Amino acid sequence: MFKTMTQRLFDLFSRNLPRRLIRRSPMLEENIQPAIGQAVPLSVAQHSQACARASAEQLYAKFGSHFEGLTEGEAAAIREVVGANQTDDQQPAPWWQHLWICYRNPFNLLLTILALVSYATEDIKATLVISSMVVISTLMRFIQEARSNKAADALKAMVSNTATVLRCDEQSGRSEQLELPINQLVPGDLVKLSAGDMIPADLRILSAKDLFISQAALTGESLPVEKQANSRMPEDCDPLEQDTLCFMGTNVVSGTAMAMVIATGGQTWFGQLAERVIQQDEQPNAFQSGISKVSWLLIRFMMVMTPIVLLINGYTKGDWWEAALFSLSVAVGLTPEMLPMIVTSTLAKGAVKLSRQKVIVKHLDAIQNFGAMDILCTDKTGTLTQDKIILERHTDVLGSPSDSVLHLAWLNSYHQTGLKNLLDVAVLESAEAIQAGKNFNRYLKIDEIPFDFDRRRMSVVVSEAEDHHRLICKGALEEILSICTLVQLNDETVPLTEQLLTRIRLITDDLNQQGLRVVAVAHKVMPSNTRDYAVADESSLILAGYIAFLDPPKESTAPALKALQNKGVTVKILTGDNPLVARKVCKDVGLAVDHILIGSEVERLGDAELAAVALKTSVFAKLAPLHKERIVRVLREQGHVVGFMGDGINDAPALRAADIGISVDSAVDIAKEAADIILLEKSLMVLEQGVTEGRRTFANMLKYIKMTASSNFGNVFSVLVASAFLPFLPMLPLHLLVQNLIYDVSQVAIPFDNVDEEQLAKPQRWNAGDIGRFMVFFGPISSVFDILTFSLMWWVFKANTPDMQTLFQSGWFIEGLLSQTLIVHMIRTRKVPFIQSRASWSLCFMTLAVVVTGIALIFSPAAGFLQLQALPLSYFPWLVVILGGYMVMTQGVKGFFVRRYGWQ
Structure with a gap:
């Protein structure tokens, strides 16, 4: 839904939009329902400003909502008035409008002119024949497109995005979290946000923790902006700058939040801009x-x-x-x-036909690009590997098995509320199996510092006693080492010296060469005089040890790579993982690796140099999201048709930059929205069939x-x-x-x-x-x-x-x-x-x-x-x-x- 529209929005408005107000046609002027108590404001800007400064109690009263969320009956009544949460570009055209679109191609218009000329010259036979040709052509296209649209809608419904919504059970009165399609949201709904979510409507933040939102689709701002429950902005600032509001079409980069829906569908900022954009001439893609x-x-x-x-x-x-x-x-x-x-x-x-092969096409035009693709860039995890991560080892700093390291890792994974990945799932499953019966519930969560792709780590703060808190941090080895000053050796805590650092790298390199992904675990005890922690608190930590994960290669990967090569498609691996792990996995699946280019080297190269190196390099490791996007872009500039396959938040920029974005139905929302094609099975073999x-x-x-x-x-x-x-x-x-x-x-x-x-x-x-x-x-x-x-x-x-x-x-x-x-x-x-x-x-x-x-x-x-x-x-x-x-x-x-x- 959003990829085409957001790109058009960015192209049309990024030059002059960042501080621009939209004062468009009036919103609904009648009450949504009696419980709301007042009419919806006359403009998006006024409505947003009013909601941005309102207290939580005022918002609940304004939208007739409750702390437990709306009931299904209340939501249905509101939806009857305001309509589904869909922008104009998503609304199906009425049949007569579709028929007109099918007719108005240049060939039919030309034939119509010829038919009129024939009629004017009293050549009735020619008039009938030409008219028949127009009618047959138009009806055939109308019928075929109606059938294909119906099939496409059914297919897209299989991978439609959802939002985590709090709804109140009408019988018990208790609140429950539901995963609902975003088109069912109504003003007054309470929505839970976490990293990777698309913002499904215009929202007012009620509570937030380290919430950062990418608003590039609306403002063109490349850097994420922080959002919070209590505004620090002046009253007369641009609504798009309000730090208590999130807007439809943007996405969560990191953090968590609870928010209330204040506008849906065409009444959102995105919907108002979409209304303008669809009136503009659409820029054709390569196929068109x-x-x-x-x-x-x-x-x-x-x-x-x-x-x-x-x-x-x-x-x-x-x-x-x-x-x-x-x-x-x-x-x-x-x-x-x-x-x-x-x-x-x-x-x-x-x-x-592709749908029968577990490939869902979101945009029909993407099929031709699928066939034209000659370079496929993809992540390693889940594509080359089974995406069934197993916690293989949990060791101390010197590589000896350690249950205390697993205990710390479990506390971190269990208490984090951001994006739980497969590593967290593996930790939780292993801890339950190995330490069954131990009481982990004695720990009370105090706070957390969510994961982001710059720090490449996340922390939770827990308490088991009133006089102190414990901060537990896990993440990529180098990023954890950069904030550690001490090392836990047996029952002692010693300084992190250069000698120890060398030994640590030898041990972790050996694990990497075995194909294990190493995550470091560190901690420290802090006084209990605060309950609000930030990134600055991730310092002077004690390195406890490592947890190492195995993600074995798929049996189908090697034949799939060979089949793609035979089809003229070059596969390049773009991963954020360690280069040693990437090399081992690539070797296991038969992918030749002469040289691995890492993210720091990508940073140092200019575009021309990177393009030359990228054509010869098959594996890129330790990449940040913008590195992936840049590699895809320079390959396209060399005249190649580039596909990118990804499923994470960090893959969204590259998915948008590619000629054809490919994701999977289990991907985060932003990745699915950025993609042109969705795979129901994360497999290169399925991809080869699609090509x-x-x-x-x-x-x-x-x-x-x-x-x-x-x-x-x-x-x-x-x-x-x-x-x-x-x-x-x-x-x-x-x-x-x-x-x-x-x-x-x-x-x-x-x-x-x-x-x-x-x-x-x-x-x-x-x-x-x-x-x-x-x-x-x-x-x-x-x-x-x-x-x-x-x-x-x-x-x-x-x-x-x-x-x-x-x-x-x-x-x-x-x-x-x-x-x-x-x-x-x-x-x-x-x-x-x-x-x-x-x-x-x-x-x-x-x-x-x-x-x-x-x-x-x-x-x-x-x-x-x-x-x-x-x-x-x-x-x-x-x-x-x-x-x-x-x-x-x-x-x-x-x-x-x-x-x-x-x-x-």
């Missing part, structure tokens, strides 16, 4: 730009060739009116009106585009030749329209076609130059055999006078229709069609249907209405020879083309 370039290439070609056809026919025939009608029909024939439907159908089919399907989808779209471009070019060339030499039109306008209509209907099977394995072996990207080259090479081939058909009808069947023009036109009608249909089979593969590569049964069926329909048409009673006539049976052996020659020549040119330019 590619489709647009191809579309306008064909339209420009049509606009150039149509006047030429008009001039030649008008000059040679002397009937400018008939020539104008014919040129209009040529324009219709050159219009690829089925392109939007083919694109939608192909993408929708790809999305549904293959992305390429198959793109290949089928390309078939239609290549076929349309080359066929249109050949048809116009044939028309120009025939118009210059024939005393009559080579085909009536009505014939061209009917031929195009029959042919268009047959193209609905293209999205379901098979694709050769060779086309799936490497990344595929839009290449307008290749499409133009293909058109020039293969278009004239059909013209050669069209001209042979003209010669056949002129000299063999004597259709060389105006009286015999119906016979001539019927002969070219059949040959043109069948050759256009066969071109799909010729260009769908670089191999020999029907023998080395077979089309899907649906495409074969549609091809046969076109052949039967076309031939049956000239022998049916409708032939007279269409001004066609039955062809002599002696025509058909000639037709077989012409079509056979056409296929042989196309195959020969195709072989030359493949050797010279390759085959996308």
Whole structure:
């Protein structure tokens, strides 16, 4: 939901928004419900300012809420009035608006103009045929998109974000925490926040601990800002600067909080900005730009060739009116009106098929980028490894087993309320198994200092006696060592000397080389004269020892890496873990590691130097979030299509920077929102299947585009030749329209076609130059055999006078229709069609249907209405020879083309 919108918000408003107030259309002016007691304020800014300064009691009274939270009945009543917590860009369009969107592509608009011209000239038959083409194209796209949207909504519901909400049980009156979809939130709801959460609505903080929020989506500020329950800001400051408010679309970087929802959906700051943004012209992505370039290439070609056809026919025939009608029909024939439907159908089919392979596509356009991806950057944990972390060892500083270290680690993991990761889960499970029966409940939690990715550690403060508190800190080894001055050796506490430091690093390096992830544990006793602790208190600690975790590699990782490599995708590991652990895991899964680049080295390199090194480096370790984002960005700047796979808060910047962000359904909210594709199984093998399907989808779209471009070019060339030499039109306008209509209907099977394995072996990207080259090479081939058909009808069947023009036109009608249909089979593969590569049964069926329909048409009673006539049976052996020659020549040119330019 937020990735596209926040990026557009940032692009459009970051230059002048940071201190800008939005005073938009009025909010709801009636009471939400009688219990609220007053109307919602008239503007977002006024409403936010009022809530920012209000006390908790005033907020409960204002929104009719309670300390225990709203009941479900109260929430439902409020939702009836204010609506679902959705911004305008998320609301499904009404059917009539969707139908209009399906109609208003440039091809349909062009055909509509041609239909109106035909009607004005009283050419009713042409009007009916052209109108039928518009209706069929629009309805097919409408039906396909409705089906795909319904499927996409069902798929996205599987990975929808939730919020932790306090709701009051109507029977017992007790408060309970529920995980609810964010669209169910209403003003007055109480929401619990922790690291990694998306802010689901505009919120007023009621209580907070070291809460830092990233507001870049709204303000462009790159650094997180601290939020708290009691404001320290002046009353007249910008609402976006209020330190008691959090806004929809932002995310929690660190800390915890309890907050009240003060606005939802379109009444939020984000919703008001979204309303403005969706009225702006949306910037197309790479896929949309590619489709647009191809579309306008064909339209420009049509606009150039149509006047030429008009001039030649008008000059040679002397009937400018008939020539104008014919040129209009040529324009219709050159219009690829089925392109939007083919694109939608192909993408929708790809999305549904990917869902069966446990890949959920949030944005259909991302499928093409999936297939085009040539570099995949991914974290190590859970991707290369099993993501089932086991606490393998708990040792003192010298490496001997120590239950006291496990005890300290358990206290830290149990009492922290921030983002509990798999390391904490492993600690809690191991402590329960090893120290069952021991009383840990005698410890009372006093405070905590949450984890963040700069410190890479977190602390809790507990008390087991009234006269002192104990601060327990666990985190990355180097970060813990930096705040330790003492070491616990057996029952003694000794200074941390250089000699001890060297010994500690030897012991931990040995653990790392065994593939164990080492987390250091430290503590200190403090007087009990305060209950509010901060990062500054993490100093002069005593190093107690280490807890070491094992995350064994997946059995599927090695074959998956090999499969991706065979598909032309280079895998790069970007991890915050120790380089020794990263090297060991990569070695176990068969990933070659010549050199590991660490975060401090990334800092020292300029962008140009980093780009050169990044292309040659396969493993990056000890990276901060912005290091990952920078590596992805410099790789993209080198012309690569880069995917990034991540599931943590620290992965969000890189997910947004990548061409295609990939996350998993178990990821934190901010990672799922930043991603384009969600995996229901965190596996490179699933990813490899998704890449293959992305390429198959793109290949089928390309078939239609290549076929349309080359066929249109050949048809116009044939028309120009025939118009210059024939005393009559080579085909009536009505014939061209009917031929195009029959042919268009047959193209609905293209999205379901098979694709050769060779086309799936490497990344595929839009290449307008290749499409133009293909058109020039293969278009004239059909013209050669069209001209042979003209010669056949002129000299063999004597259709060389105006009286015999119906016979001539019927002969070219059949040959043109069948050759256009066969071109799909010729260009769908670089191999020999029907023998080395077979089309899907649906495409074969549609091809046969076109052949039967076309031939049956000239022998049916409708032939007279269409001004066609039955062809002599002696025509058909000639037709077989012409079509056979056409296929042989196309195959020969195709072989030359493949050797010279390759085959996308």
